[in-house]
Each structure stands twice: as structure tokens, then as C-alpha cells.
Amino acid sequence: MTSRSTISRPTASRPTPPGPTPPRPITSRPTSQRRNLRILLVVPTALLCAIAGISLRGAFDVGDIVPECLLATAVPSGIVALAAAATATARRARGFELFALGGALLTWLTVLPAASIGLAGWRGGDHQSVTNFLSVLRTAVTDGARQLLLTTSPARPTAVLLTTAGTCLWWAAAWAAICAIRGASPLAVLLPPTILLGLGTAASAGAGDPKTILTAALFLVIAVLFVGLDQATRGNPADAVVIRNRSARPWAAAIRTAPFFATVTALTLLTASLAPHLPGLPQRRPWDPRTLIAPAQQVYDETDPLTQAVAWLKESTPSPLFTLTTSDANQRLRWQVLDTYDGRHWSTSAEYRVAGKTLPTPAALWDPAGPTHSVTETVRLQDLSSVFLPATGRVRSVSGTDVRVSSDLGMIATSDGHVASPSLSYKVDTTVPDFSNASRLSNAQQSTDTALQPFEQLPPQVPDDLTAFAGTAAVGNTPFDQMNALATAVRGAFGYAPDSAAGQSLGRLSALVSYGKDQSRHVGGSADAFASLFAVTARQAGFPARLVVGFAPGTQSGAAGAYSVTSQDVRVWPEVYFAGVGWVPFYDAVPDGKGTTGDVNPVQEQASTVPTSETPTSQASQSAVPYTGPSVRLNNPSPQHKAPLVLLIAGVAVALIIAAVCALLVVALVSRRRRLATRRGDPDPRRRTQWAWLESLDALGIDGRTTTTPLELALRAGAPLGADGAEPIKQLAGLAEVAAYAPLAPDADQAEQAWKCADQIRVLSRRQTPRRVRAMRLLRPPSKARRH
Numbered sequence: 001m002t003s004r005s006t007i008s009r010p011t012a013s014r015p016t017p018p019g020p021t022p023p024r025p026i027t028s029r030p031t032s033q034r035r036n037l038r039i040l041l042v043v044p045t046a047l048l049c050a051i052a053g054i055s056l057r058g059a060f061d062v063g064d065i066v067p068e069c070l071l072a073t074a075v076p077s078g079i080v081a082l083a084a085a086a087t088a089t090a091r092r093a094r095g096f097e098l099f100a101l102g103g104a105l106l107t108w109l110t111v112l113p114a115a116s117i118g119l120a121g122w123r124g125g126d127h128q129s130v131t132n133f134l135s136v137l138r139t140a141v142t143d144g145a146r147q148l149l150l151t152t153s154p155a156r157p158t159a160v161l162l163t164t165a166g167t168c169l170w171w172a173a174a175w176a177a178i179c180a181i182r183g184a185s186p187l188a189v190l191l192p193p194t195i196l197l198g199l200g201t202a203a204s205a206g207a208g209d210p211k212t213i214l215t216a217a218l219f220l221v222i223a224v225l226f227v228g229l230d231q232a233t234r235g236n237p238a239d240a241v242v243i244r245n246r247s248a249r250p251w252a253a254a255i256r257t258a259p260f261f262a263t264v265t266a267l268t269l270l271t272a273s274l275a276p277h278l279p280g281l282p283q284r285r286p287w288d289p290r291t292l293i294a295p296a297q298q299v300y301d302e303t304d305p306l307t308q309a310v311a312w313l314k315e316s317t318p319s320p321l322f323t324l325t326t327s328d329a330n331q332r333l334r335w336q337v338l339d340t341y342d343g344r345h346w347s348t349s350a351e352y353r354v355a356g357k358t359l360p361t362p363a364a365l366w367d368p369a370g371p372t373h374s375v376t377e378t379v380r381l382q383d384l385s386s387v388f389l390p391a392t393g394r395v396r397s398v399s400g401t402d403v404r405v406s407s408d409l410g411m412i413a414t415s416d417g418h419v420a421s422p423s424l425s426y427k428v429d430t431t432v433p434d435f436s437n438a439s440r441l442s443n444a445q446q447s448t449d450t451a452l453q454p455f456e457q458l459p460p461q462v463p464d465d466l467t468a469f470a471g472t473a474a475v476g477n478t479p480f481d482q483m484n485a486l487a488t489a490v491r492g493a494f495g496y497a498p499d500s501a502a503g504q505s506l507g508r509l510s511a512l513v514s515y516g517k518d519q520s521r522h523v524g525g526s527a528d529a530f531a532s533l534f535a536v537t538a539r540q541a542g543f544p545a546r547l548v549v550g551f552a553p554g555t556q557s558g559a560a561g562a563y564s565v566t567s568q569d570v571r572v573w574p575e576v577y578f579a580g581v582g583w584v585p586f587y588d589a590v591p592d593g594k595g596t597t598g599d600v601n602p603v604q605e606q607a608s609t610v611p612t613s614e615t616p617t618s619q620a621s622q623s624a625v626p627y628t629g630p631s632v633r634l635n636n637p638s639p640q641h642k643a644p645l646v647l648l649i650a651g652v653a654v655a656l657i658i659a660a661v662c663a664l665l666v667v668a669l670v671s672r673r674r675r676l677a678t679r680r681g682d683p684d685p686r687r688r689t690q691w692a693w694l695e696s697l698d699a700l701g702i703d704g705r706t707t708t709t710p711l712e713l714a715l716r717a718g719a720p721l722g723a724d725g726a727e728p729i730k731q732l733a734g735l736a737e738v739a740a741y742a743p744l745a746p747d748a749d750q751a752e753q754a755w756k757c758a759d760q761i762r763v764l765s766r767r768q769t770p771r772r773v774r775a776m777r778l779l780r781p782p783s784k785a786r787r788h
Contacts, residue, residue, distance in 0.1 A: 038181050039081050039235045045176035046191060051219045052196035053169045055212065058204025059148060061357060064123050064157035064167065071115055072169035079103040080177035097178055104174040112170060112345040113137040114645045118743040124233070125157035140164040142770065147354075148203060160722040162259040172196050183234060186227050280529045288743040304526040305336040305549040306346060310502035312567035313527065319550070319567040321384040326392065326561060327378035327757055329553045331432055332587075333390040333673060337409050339546040341539075343459035344505045346532065346547055352404035352413045359396060360407040365451055367394060367410070380425040389420065390551055393432035398427035427446035433582060444578035445546060446479040452577055455544035461753060462540060469493070469697040470537035480584075483576050487589035490534045494731040496591040497524030505530040528573045530590040553593070564606040692754040693736035696729065699762040701773070710736040725764045732757035736752075 054062070080100040087096035093424035113133035121127045128136065135160045148155060155161055170190035180188045197219055256469050301313075305768025312319070324333070338346035361367075373456040375392045382391070389403065394410030401424060402415035412428070414420050433440060454476055473489030476482040493517025508525075508533060515523045531547050538545035554565035573590050679691035693710060700721075702713065714733035721729060735754045739746050746754070 026334070027642055028398070038183065039084050041179040041180040041226065041229060042077040042081045044222055044229060045193075046073045047072040047157055047182050047222050048190070048193040048219060048226065049077075049173040049176060049196065051170050051215060051222065052172070052193040052200060053165065055197050055200030055215050057211070057215075058205055059153045059155055059200070060157060060161075060165070060500040061154045064125070064154075066690055067119055068157075068162050068166050069169060071119075071619045072112065072166035073173040074103055074365070075107055075111060076104045076170050076174040077177045079107060080174055080181065085179045097182070100174065101296050104170070108135065108167070108170050109134075112140050112166050113140070113163050113388065116166055118159050124160060124248060126160070128159050136160055136163055136166075140167060152352045152407065152603075154358045156402075159498075168196055168199075179227075180230065186230055189221055189226070190232070193612065194223075224279075227351060234586060264528045304345060304347075304502075305338065306504060306532075306547070308574050309431055309501040309549050309570045310500075310526045310528055312570045313498050318381045318569075320378055321565050321567060321569075322390070322762065323380045323557070324376060324377060324379055324553060324563045324565055325559075326375070326553065326563065328375045328392070328432070329561070331375055331392045331557075332552055332585075333387075333392050333565075334411060334548055334550040335390045335409065336388050336549045338544060338549070339455055341458065341504075341532075341536065343461075344637055346504055346535075349454065350406040350411070352411075352524050355398065355403050355405040355412070359398070359405050360412075362407050362410060366408045366582075368580055370440075370581060371437065373434055374433045375430045375432055376427070377430070378425065378427045381420055381422055383422065385422075387417055387419055389426065390432055391428045393430035395428050395430050397429045398426060399428075401522070405779065435584060441480045441578070441581065441584065442478055443580045444478070444480050444584075446542065447577050447579040452475060452544040455546055455577065456539050456542065458539050459506065459537065462505075462536070463506055465510050465513050466506065466533075466536060467540055469513050470540035473537065474541040474543075478545050479543070479578065482541065483543065483584075483586060486537060486541070487534060487586045490537070490589045491591070493533065494529075496530070497522035497525075498526060498694045500524055500526045502526055502528050502531075504528055506536070509533050510582065527590050527592075531572045531574050534586065534589040538576055546575055546583070548573055548575055602703075653726050684745075685748050685751040686739045688751040689735050689739040689746050689754045692741075693732060694734060694759040696758045696761045699758075699765040700768075710734075710740070721764045721768070723759065723760060728757040728760040728764075732761065 005165050016408070022744060050069045050073045053065060053072065056065050059065075080103075083095045083100035087099065090579040091598045110133065113136045117128050117130050117133060117136060119125075119696055139160045140163035142194060144160050144167075148164060151161075172195075175188050175192050179185075197216065201216075210246050328505040336348065337350060338348050340347045340349045364516050374396075379390060379391055388411045391412060395405065395412050396410075398412060403426075404415055404465075405412050405413040410430075470486070471491070474486040475484050494512045503526075509529065511534065512523060512529055516525075535547055549570070552569040552571055554569045556562065557564040571587075571590075573585050573587045575585050579585050626654070676695065679688065679695065682688040684693060697713070710733035711730075714729045732754055735746060735750055735757075738750070
């Protein structure tokens with residue numbers, strides 16, 4: 001038996017042609033086998049988009065937005081993954097993107113709005129039929145963003161608002177999943193969720209909030225994890241110029257870069273933990289984009305409130321306006337606040353925005369710290385035809401109806417801007433300032449805050465007699481004493497005539513002050529004249545002042561705490577702002593509807609009588625036709641300081657483009673440094689010499705795709721470098737020709753000399769090339785010739 005031995009024969013190999021061995025070509029699309037592995041990347045991309053959606057937790061409650069985030073990120077990511085798996089199984093190298101986008105589009109048109117309608121009904125947002133899904137989707141696409149920014153946060157989870165947020169998350173998740181599976185740049189994958197994270201933080205007014213910082217830290221951790229998984233599952237190196245053979249183990253890259261990812265994660269969590277404790281950050285009020293957008297001006301045909309108040313007081317038979325059940329019957333109800341005066345009439349500059357689930361917290365200027373007490377009341381309207389809803393004090397919460405709210409005033413109006421229905425019933429919880437401490441008011445100082453200057457403005461030509469009246473009436477040792485003296489002077493300046501016509505013009509007030517005490521003229525004024533005279537003269541004395549139209553609690557009817565408010569219970573009174581105290585009412589400056597003085601002053605009681613006029617009107621001072629005033633506006637009539645929504649969106653778009661360009665520059669700079677390190681460290685001297693030549697061409701902006709020899713290129717490129725660069729580029733070109741055509745490769749010393757010449761050329765080129773041109777060269781993708 002003969003043994004059979006195996007003889008190994010040498011394998012014949014083809015001779016290697018002279019010249020540098022080009023690196024392996026890089027394909028832009030992973031194979032189907034690699035794509036099967038990259039399908040798993042939809043998990044971190046979906047998590048990134050979901051975290052970006054949770055950044056809306058300030059614009060919505062967390063319990064309202066989390067289900068929408070899960071739905072809007074899981075469904076499109078799953079569709080993309082299924083499309084990629086199906087096409088890979090069918091051995092199709094292309095086309096999964098079309099199937100993925102088609103499936104995402106069909107489900108977006110049907111599943112997302114229908115699910116949002118169901119979620120809105122479950123969370124108590126609104127109740128709509130599922131058959132309205134197309135109408136909800138259309139409104140969300142065309143008007144959803146505006147509605148969200150015009151609603152106080154947290155917004156009620158209506159179907160339109162949820163669909164708006166879900167649409168952004170839906171397409172961001174689909175885009176990120178498709179780019180991740182295709183093997184696109186990590187920047188292309190991370191850009192949409194990063195933009196959503198910024199927009200969600202802005203819409204939530206959560207910049208600097210500790211919870212927002214933690215959300216951003218978690219987002220960064222998942223992003224770093226995605227980058228690691230992306231590099232580990234690529235079929236080819238991420239850098240286009242890496243020449244060394246890649247490890248056959250797909251997770252080798254992740255293992256090698258694990259320390260880097262761990263360091264970034266640790267630093268991120270440490271920063272998130274320390275950021276809330278930075279000096280001044282917890283006290284800083286976050287920026288809110290709602291302050292840049294003014295609601296569209298809406299004009300309503302409603303009688304001027306001062307004119308309406310005078311008309312109600314003239315009625316011989318009181319009209320029932322509403323019924324009231326309150327926990328404190330000693331407080332007046334505020335109906336409208338008027339703070340803008342043009343010399344003829346008073347109007348409001350307050351902005352009423354759609355209220356979310358909770359009412360916004362006002363700035364400290366409008367709600368200064370001080371003693372308060374809570375009042376709970378239920379109002380049922382009868383004949384009060386108005387878009388404004390009466391309430392006691394600053395409204396903190398509302399139930400029973402949707403409302404608009406003025407955060408500065410703490411007052412409410414109907415949500416749709418239409419007159420409230422006669423059967424409307426709502427319950428409010430309010431806080432009322434407590435002015436029972438006389439020393440607190442006596443020590444109050446006149447405010448000098450520039451934000452109160454609009455409440456001190458008067459028309460340019462104020463009659464001299466009003467100026468003289470303010471100078472002689474507003475006297476006292478303290479600012480509060482001065483206003484008390486002014487209230488007493490105003491109340492006695494002329495007689496009270498409830499039947500007189502309404503009028504608040506400077507001419508009317510001048511006539512009342514000039515002839516009010518002349519018994520032969522029988523001059524008298526209505527409640528609006530007293531309040532207007534006080535506010536005008538207070539402003540003339542340098543005090544912020546405004547007018548309030550409201551109601552007394554009325555007469556008790558039935559059970560304890562139940563009152564009936566009629567037209568005879570309407571009241572008009574002025575308010576003055578004091579530093580550290582807020583708006584203080586001066587009820588005693590205006591007689592009430594019965595011809596007596598107003599309610600008790602917050603500090604002291606006033607006289608029980610007031611001069612009255614025997615003749616209700618005077619030909620010299622009153623117009624035959626009552627002035628009806630302007631139509632009432634729910635929004636600021638002159639929002640010049642506000643930016644339109646289009647400008648805000650354009651500004652955000654420009655900022656995002658600039659951020660994207662900066663990110664691209666950073667990525668390109670990092671990639672270039674990696675490329676330099678890889679090329680300079682190539683173990684083959686021939687290839688290292690040719691890499692030095694290609695780097696010099698890149699620095700000079702010369703395309704390497706040419707049949708021109710290196711020496712010929714050196715003659716053309718040496719001119720811009722001047723005399724200092726002629727010798728280095730000539731020497732480098734000679735070494736490049738040796739590496740390309742000579743049978744003997746350059747040695748290591750020659751390769752090192754080539755790189756020294758390349759460094760000199762790069763420094764000279766940087767000095768003579770403008771920064772704009774260098775940035776464009778940095779962003780230019782490598783050509784195919786440079787990727788061989």
C-alpha cells in the first residue's frame with residue numbers, strides 16, 4: 001500500500017504592473033447581505049426621532065405627546081425596514097426606497113390622522129369622527145404650526161395639533177431609516193431628528209430647562225451609539241481614502257472605538273447633570289417663539305365697553321346679565337381692561353391667545369409677589385352678549401368651556417372670538433390681591449419700569465386745565481397719598497349724571513373740569529367721565545394708569561353664595577400701578593349706578609355723598625349723539641414689534657442652513673485630517689509618495705483627472721506659488737514621476753521628503769487662497785480619480 005502524499009505546487013501569479021497599487025474602490029450602496037444587517041439601524045433612528053418628539057413636552061403634556069411619538073416613529077421605521085428586507089430577499093440591489101416611501105405615504109394619509117383623532121378623544125383634546133381624517137390632515141399641514149404657536153402651552157391635544165407633530169416625526173423617521181439602510185453619511189441621517197429636537201425645544205420654550213438638557217443628553221448618547229453601529233455595519237470603510245484592508249469582523253470597528261463612545265457619553269451625562277446648577281440658569285426665563293408672533297387681528301362688532309356701561313346704567317328696568325355663585329361676594333368681577341387712550345376713546349392693547357390645558361404664568365411685573373386669596377366662582381350667562389367673560393381677579397384655571405386668555409391681564413374671552421351663547425356656563429379659580437395692609441400701600445413707590453411706559457402715554461396736546469388740575473389735585477407725602485388725593489378731587493370735580501351721554505374725549509373732560517362746579521351751567525358726567533379724568537390726570541402726573549369695566553356681585557338670590565347680576569351692577573373704575581404692589585384699584589374715584597360713591601377704598605372709607613347734577617346734560621359740553629367708540633379687538637391693534645410667521649420660519653430656515661453648512665465644514669475638516677493621517681502612514685513608499693502628490697493637487701485646487709505628467713502640472717501650478725513654491729513643487733513632481741513610472745520604487749526617505757514638500761506647498765497655498773475658496777474646496781467631494 002503506497003502512501004499518497006500531497007505536494008503543494010506554487011501558484012502562478014500575474015506580474016504586478018509598475019505604479020502605485022490603487023486602493024479598493026468604494027461603493028456608495030451596501031450589498032444586499034450588508035443591508036440585512038443594516039436594517040437593525042432603524043431602531044436607533046426611531047429612538048432618535050422619538051426623543052426629538054419628546055422635546056415637545058413643554059408644548060404638550062408628556063402623557064399627550066409620548067403616544068404620538070411612538071406611533072409616528074415606529075410605523076414609518078417599520079415600513080422602511082420591511083421594504084428593505086423584502087427587496088433584499090428578492091435579491092434586488094435597488095428599489096427598496098420607492099417601496100418604503102410609497103408605504104410611508106399611504107399610511108401617513110390614513111393611519112396617522114385616524115390614530116391622532118382617537119388619541120385626541122382618549123386624552124380629552126377634542127372629539128371628532130374618524131371619517132374626518134383627511135380634513136384633519138389638511139388642516140394640520142396648512143395651519144397646524146400656526147395654531148400650535150398661537151396656543152398657550154401646554155396645548156390641548158387636539159387632533160390637528162397631534163397630527164402636526166406626528167407629521168414632522170413621521171417623515172423624519174422615514175428619512176433617517178432610509179438613509180441609514182442605504183449607508184448614507186451619518187450627517188444625513190442625524191440632521192432631520194436634530195432639527196426636530198431644536199424646533200421642539202423652541203416650541204416648548206424649554207431652552208435651559210433641566211429636563212430639556214437631559215433630553216438633549218439622551219439624544220446625544222443615542223446619536224453616538226448610532227454612529228458606532230453605522231461604522232460597524234458598513235461594507236467598506238467610512239473614509240474614502242483608507243487603504244488598509246478592513247477587518248473581516250463587522251464589529252471590530254465598534255470595539256476599537258468603544259472608548260471614544262464611552263467618553264462622549266460620560267461627558268454628556270456629566271454636562272447634563274451640572275448644567276441645571278449653573279449660575280443664573282434656573283432663574284432665566286426661557287425664550288419663547290410665541291413672543292415673536294402676533295395673532296391675526298380680529299375685529300368684532302361689539303359696543304365700546306364704556307359706552308355699554310353708561311347705556312346699562314340708563315336702563316329703567318335692569319336686564320339680567322348673568323348669575324354668579326362665588327366664595328367671596330365682596331369682590332368685583334372684571335370684564336374688560338382699557339389701557340390705550342388716543343384723546344377720544346379708550347381701547348385695549350391686550351392679546352388674547354387660545355388657552356391650552358393650563359393657563360400661562362404671567363411675568364413678575366404683571367403679577368408681583370404679595371398677599372392674595374383665592375376665589376372660586378361659577379358664572380352662567382344670560383343676556384351678556386360679549387366675547388369677553390367676566391371673572392374675579394386673575395384667572396388661574398377654567399373649566400366648562402374653551403377660552404382665550406391674556407397672560408398679562410389674567411382675563412379670558414371666548415375661544416373662537418364669537419359672542420358667547422346665552423346658556424354658557426363656566427367655572428374659574430382666581431386669585432385676588434389683598435390690599436388690607438395699609439402700611440404696604442402707604443410705602444408703595446411709583447414704578448419706573450420701562451415696560452409700563454405705554455400706560456403713561458397721552459395724546460400730544462393735553463388741555464392746560466387738565467394739566468393744572470393734575471398738578472393741584474395729585475398732592476401728598478407718598479405716591480399712594482397723591483393718588484388718594486386725586487381720587488377725592490376727581491369725585492368732587494363735577495356732578496354725577498347717570499343719564500348723560502358717554503364720552504371720554506379730552507374736550508369733554510376739559511369742559512367738565514372747567515365748568516363742573518358752576519351751578520348755573522348744571523354740568524354733569526357719567527361714570528366713564530369720572531374714570532377717564534382720573535386715569536388721564538394720573539398719567540399726566542407720571543403714574544401708569546388704566547380703566548376697568550366690570551360688575552359688582554349683584555343681589556343674592558336663592559342659596560347662599562348665589563347672586564344675580566343685572567345691568568345696574570356694572571361698574572367702571574381706574575387702576576394705578578405701584579412698584580412691588582401691582583395694579584391698585586381706586587373704586588372711590590367713580591360714583592356707582594345709584595348716584596353715590598363707589599365701593600370702599602382698599603385702605604379707607606370715603607365720604608357718603610357726592611355732588612349731583614340737576615340737569616343730566618349740558619349743551620356746552622355734551623354731544624347730541626352718544627359716542628359708540630371703536631369696535632372691540634381681541635388682539636393688539638398695533639403689533640409693530642411682532643414678526644410675521646413667515647419671517648420667523650424664514651429665519652429658522654436660514655439658521656438651520658447655516659448650522660448645516662458649519663456641520664459640513666466640521667465633518668469635512670475631520671475627514672481631511674483622517675485622510676492625511678492615513679495617506680501619510682501608508683506602509684508602501686510608492687503609494688505614500690503618490691498620496692503626497694495628490695494632496696498637493698488638492699491644496700492647489702487642481703483636478704487630478706488628467707493625462708498630464710506631474711512635471712507638466714508642476715510648471716502650471718508653480719506660478720501662483722511664487723519663487724518660494726517653485727522648488728518644492730518641482731521636487732515633488734519629480735518624485736511623483738519616479739513613483740509612477742520608474743521600475744524601482746522610491747525608498748522611505750524619498751517618500752518622507754515628498755511629504756515635506758507637500759506640507760510646504762499646502763502652507764503656501766493657504767496663504768494665497770481666500771478663505772471662501774478654501775471652504776468650497778473643503779466641501780467639494782472627492783472625485784472618482786482620487787478615490788481609486
